[in-house]
Amino acid sequence: xxxDADGFYTAAPAAEPxxxxxxxxxxxxxxxxxxxxxxxxxxxxxxxQADPNSPLYSxxxxxxxxxxxxxxxGIYDMGFSKPSKIxxxxxPLMLANPPQNMIGQSQSGTGKxxxxxLTMLSRIxxxxxxxQAICLAPSRELARQTMSVVVAMGKFTPVQTEYAIKDAxxxxxxxxxxxxxxxxxxxxxxxxxxKVLDVSEVKVFVLDEADNMLDQDGLGEQTLRVKNMLPRxxxxxxxxxxxxxxxxxxxxxxxxxxxxxxxxxxxxxSVDNIRQFYMDCRNEQHKYDVLVSLYQLxxxxxxxxxxxQRSTAxxxxxxxxxxGHKVASLHGAKDAAERDAIIDGFRExxxxxxxxxxxxxxxxDILQVNMVVNYDLPLLNERDNWNNKxxxxxxxxxxxxxIGRTGRFGRKGISINFVHDRTTWxxxxxxxxxxxxxxxxxxxxxxxxxxxxxxxxxx
Ligand SMILES: Nc1ncnc2c1ncn2[C@@H]1O[C@H](COP(=O)(O)OP(=O)(O)OP(=O)(O)O)[C@@H](O)[C@H]1O
Numbered sequence: 001x002x003x004d005a006d007g008f009y010t011a012a013p014a015a016e017p018x019x020x021x022x023x024x025x026x027x028x029x030x031x032x033x034x035x036x037x038x039x040x041x042x043x044x045x046x047x048x049q050a051d052p053n054s055p056l057y058s059x060x061x062x063x064x065x066x067x068x069x070x071x072x073x074g075i076y077d078m079g080f081s082k083p084s085k086i087x088x089x090x091x092p093l094m095l096a097n098p099p100q101n102m103i104g105q106s107q108s109g110t111g112k113x114x115x116x117x118l119t120m121l122s123r124i125x126x127x128x129x130x131x132q133a134i135c136l137a138p139s140r141e142l143a144r145q146t147m148s149v150v151v152a153m154g155k156f157t158p159v160q161t162e163y164a165i166k167d168a169x170x171x172x173x174x175x176x177x178x179x180x181x182x183x184x185x186x187x188x189x190x191x192x193x194x195k196v197l198d199v200s201e202v203k204v205f206v207l208d209e210a211d212n213m214l215d216q217d218g219l220g221e222q223t224l225r226v227k228n229m230l231p232r233x234x235x236x237x238x239x240x241x242x243x244x245x246x247x248x249x250x251x252x253x254x255x256x257x258x259x260x261x262x263x264x265x266x267x268x269x270s271v272d273n274i275r276q277f278y279m280d281c282r283n284e285q286h287k288y289d290v291l292v293s294l295y296q297l298x299x300x301x302x303x304x305x306x307x308x309q310r311s312t313a314x315x316x317x318x319x320x321x322x323x324g325h326k327v328a329s330l331h332g333a334k335d336a337a338e339r340d341a342i343i344d345g346f347r348e349x350x351x352x353x354x355x356x357x358x359x360x361x362x363x364x365d366i367l368q369v370n371m372v373v374n375y376d377l378p379l380l381n382e383r384d385n386w387n388n389k390x391x392x393x394x395x396x397x398x399x400x401x402x403i404g405r406t407g408r409f410g411r412k413g414i415s416i417n418f419v420h421d422r423t424t425w426x427x428x429x430x431x432x433x434x435x436x437x438x439x440x441x442x443x444x445x446x447x448x449x450x451x452x453x454x455x456x457x458x459x
Contacts, residue, residue, distance in 0.1 A: 101259035108404025210239035274407035301370035
């Protein structure tokens, strides 16, 4: 079969796609759901779910979505009582036969994972010991998290799972019999090429953080290689993300032809429950002093600090540790086992602060995280010309994903940007304009006022 100019083999599911609007006029549901978090506050989702414009609002129940009873048991066992908006809308489209591709967009923390995991699990023939669903993600941390959702939701099914991440499958393994594979693209290519992963029976191919996975400057080429190794014309392709910038959308449309689409408008990209702030710093060196004063105040919950460079993350971690804070740094220079131990430690609350790079900007779901700090703002083309900061544009998609590590599923969260010169100020202004949301100044000289502002935002 021929490939076209973008490297695609042609594949087109038969059925006609549906366009799904994002605005919704359905009746409010009076149900009140109380979600308990491990953080000090519990969050009542009643208001969110009664507001038809909330991404958590749903008029339906899980029973109405056509799921198998073993999956319903899994869902309820996880403590979910009602679907979120993206689950309500996407699931009937993804579960319909003949299977159709899906490009689904919904804000961070609104339950996209459950939507695609339930689809994967619904399509498996458990009597066949062969890979039938593959989900790829941009980081091992996200792949591990997604796998935990597959295992939890599939608890009452006979599903077998396997990782396609570095060091997970011992060398010498001949063949993987699992039904669901979750991994990262590089390792997946390696396993398929060595025929450890037999993909001849694969029916569903999911890309989480799809815009990132398809980006031509990043993982796009590897992801396309995986796709081209899968059976032609019969695989249901599912792309999910909170963001789909224009330059990736065309490629996504070719990657998942004739897909049903659920899209967000620009002003809907982030959720209201994340309050965005900034702090004025005098210069690069002053940023660290401001950070320290911030942590003198904020002792509740957990937080993530994003930096541009690995060395900055390590340096801040060392200094904060010396000052008695429970912090860890996580980035791509650490080896696989160390990365797993660090994220697990943070997830379990052993470390209160995680200092990191963009490696975990996307997808990571830790409910207790109530603050995200952009110590350095995310910039485009960082690797190309990082000495020439004036020319650099903010990376708005990464910004949206970073701040989305807090405020999960209706919880309150705050994000704080550190700006220290005219350039960083202008970069933040561009983010503000694009998103159409005010980023509010936090007083850095008056500690009481600072504390007050943050407490109010988290109430
Ligand atoms: N229907 C539901 N009821 C209650 N909680 C839910 C429901 N669906 C998902 N959640 C919870 O909401 C949180 C966020 O879900 P998830 O991680 O799937 O978000 P996401 O949309 O994939 O976000 P991101 O864009 O950041 O990857 C998770 O802790 C998940 O367990």
